[in-house]
Amino acid sequence: MSTPTNTQNADSNALVITTPDGDFSAFVALPKADSAPVIVVIQEIFGINADMRETCRQLAALGYIAVCPDLYWRQEPGVSLTDQTQDEWNKAMTFYTAFDVDAGVSDIAATISAALKLPGASGKVGAVGYCLGGLLAYLTATRTDADAAVAYYGVGIDQHLDEAANINQSLLMHIAEEDEFVPPETRQRILTALQGNHQVDIHLYPGCNHAFARNAGAHYDAVAARLANARTAEFFDKHLK
Known part of the structure; x- marks a missing residue:
């Protein structure tokens, strides 16, 4: 893939990324600092x-x-x-089922390249993803040159454990012990495959359902979310600043 170009819209919270496959947009939130690391936030379903x-x-x-x-x-x-509604769940699952994971990782790589060209970008870049994004954050750690990645309750990681040897930068994982989309036996396969990798740090959250850190989500757990988010903040502070 060739290096993407990027431009900012009149809306300062929008970024357009151009790749050989076409253009797509990204939401951008800017800090007050003149120079800052980039974090790519990877969506749920x-x-x-x-x-x-x-x-x-x-x-x-x-x-x-x-x-x-x-x-x-x-x-x-x-x-x-x-x-919040079954209709939205149904529509989200339709998008998820049709989603091309490999193309998604390619788009994340393009986003990294484009975001690093933004005014004030310090040169360091991390990624954090949730649910589907948790899987993509894991794959960002295995397939891109991101400096650090965080995966919240990723779904489908067990299908890509053969890529674990490619993790060369730090990866933090938050795993819900009561995740309805990741059965105990699947969780154990993930733990067994990754526990020997010194680049990977895994935290389990007992009693928590999938998406326990989703803002205003149906399964939001304030205590677990604060703990996970504090660990994430410390992790990025260590690896990106």
């Missing part, structure tokens, strides 16, 4: 919704340029759903 935008703003408040790419652009640009 619901698109760039209020949760993802709030996550970007929280990271910007911590001193990062937070960039959330629209990874559903190949299907339908601008998807923004919640977990």
Whole structure:
């Protein structure tokens, strides 16, 4: 893939990324600092919704340029759903089922290249992903040159454990012990495959369901979310600043 170009729209919270496959947009939240590391925020199955935008703003408040790419652009640009209704779940699952994981990782790599060209980008870049994004954050650690990655309750990681040997930068993983999308036996396979890798740090959250850190989500757990987010903040502070 050739190096993408990027431009900022009149809306300072929008970034357009140009690749050989086409253009797609990303939501951007900017810090007050003149120079800052970049964090690519990787969406759940619901698109760039209020949760993802709030996550970007929280990271910007911590001193990062937070960039959330629209990874559903190949299907339908601008998807923004919640977990509050069955209709939205059904639509989100339709997008998820049709999603091309390899193309998604390619788009994340393009986002990294483009975001590092933004004014004020310090040259360091991390990634954080949730649910589908948790899988993509893991694959970002195995397939890109990101300096650090964080995966929240990733779904499907067990199908890519053969790539674990490619993790050359630090990866932090938050795993819910009651995740309805990751059965105990699947979780154990992940732990067994990764526990010997000194680049990987894994935290388990007893009693927590999938998406325990989703802002205003149905399974939000304030105590677990604060703990996971504090660990994430410390992790990025160590590896990106």
